Amino acid sequence: xxxRIEEYLLNPPAGSAAARAVEFGIDxxxxxxxxxxxxxxxxxxxxxxxxxxxxxxxxxxxKGPANATAEQDH
Amino acid sequence: xxxxxxxxxxxxxxxxxxxxxxxxxxxxxxxxxxxSLLTSDLDVCYARDAANLLRLAEALQSVHARLxxxxxxxxxxxxxxxLKRGLNFTFTSDIGDLDLLGEVxxxxxxxxxxxxxxxxxxxxxxxxxxxxxxxxxxKRAAGRPKDLLAxxxxxxxxxxxxxxxxx
Numbered sequence: 088x089x090x091r092i093e094e095y096l097l098n099p100p101a102g103s104a105a106a107r108a109v110e111f112g113i114d115x116x117x118x119x120x121x122x123x124x125x126x127x128x129x130x131x132x133x134x135x136x137x138x139x140x141x142x143x144x145x146x147x148x149x150k151g152p153a154n155a156t157a158e159q160d161h
Numbered sequence: 162x163x164x165x166x167x168x169x170x171x172x173x174x175x176x177x178x179x180x181x182x183x184x185x186x187x188x189x190x191x192x193x194x195x196x197s198l199l200t201s202d203l204d205v206c207y208a209r210d211a212a213n214l215l216r217l218a219e220a221l222q223s224v225h226a227r228l229x230x231x232x233x234x235x236x237x238x239x240x241x242x243x244l245k246r247g248l249n250f251t252f253t254s255d256i257g258d259l260d261l262l263g264e265v266x267x268x269x270x271x272x273x274x275x276x277x278x279x280x281x282x283x284x285x286x287x288x289x290x291x292x293x294x295x296x297x298x299x300k301r302a303a304g305r306p307k308d309l310l311a312x313x314x315x316x317x318x319x320x321x322x323x324x325x326x327x328x
Contacts, residue, residue, distance in 0.1 A: 104316040107317075127282070129195070131170070133169055
């Protein structure tokens with residue numbers, strides 16, 4: 088069944104909700120990647136994203152915009 | 162200020178440990194269904210019977226939960242009686258944020274939300290997760306930009322599940 092769902096999302100029929108999602112700008116390959124995980128793995132992935140975003144925000148706050156830009160140039 | 166860690170996992174473990182009857186709703190429910198959109202807190206719809214309110218209050222007290230964005234010094238006693246008098250609460254705590262909904266707009270109270278919910282095992286505990294069809298209804302009813310943004314992907318997943326079931 089998972090293979091059929093993946094096929095459906097990769098090649099959505101015209102006029103389907105999946106086709107509308109692609110048109111809207113949703114990358115359904117990311118959705119397929121999630122569907123391959125267990126529910127617990129999906130939550131762990133979400134937590135990991137939240138932590139990464141917090142670390143990024145924290146480091147940009149510590150460096151300040153000028154230094155952050157200068158370091159990006161190297 | 163310490164950086165967040167296990168923002169979703171930790172409150173889930175807490176609810177599981179205290180055997181709180183609840184249904185996972187909102188962005189975390191969407192993630193369980195496969196959505197790739199990010200969310201930063203856990204929303205649950207909780208049962209409002211006396212025994213559950215007691216367990217919930219004990220769970221919240223154990224992590225020093227307090228109202229999120231409430232004015233400093235606002236008197237607030239966190240116990241089962243307070244939970245009974247209110248309905249929807251937004252808490253922050255030692256382990257992260259937790260939103261408690263007595264009612265989900267577009268769907269109803271715990272009993273209605275529980276119907277057709279998925280049962281999934283997370284971190285050693287069994288949880289009810291709101292059915293994807295109801296999640297779509299709730300997101301439409303909430304109508305905020307972030308809810309509407311989640312709809313196209315959820316509708317695609319829902320449709321893919323249904324159409325492949327019919328084969």
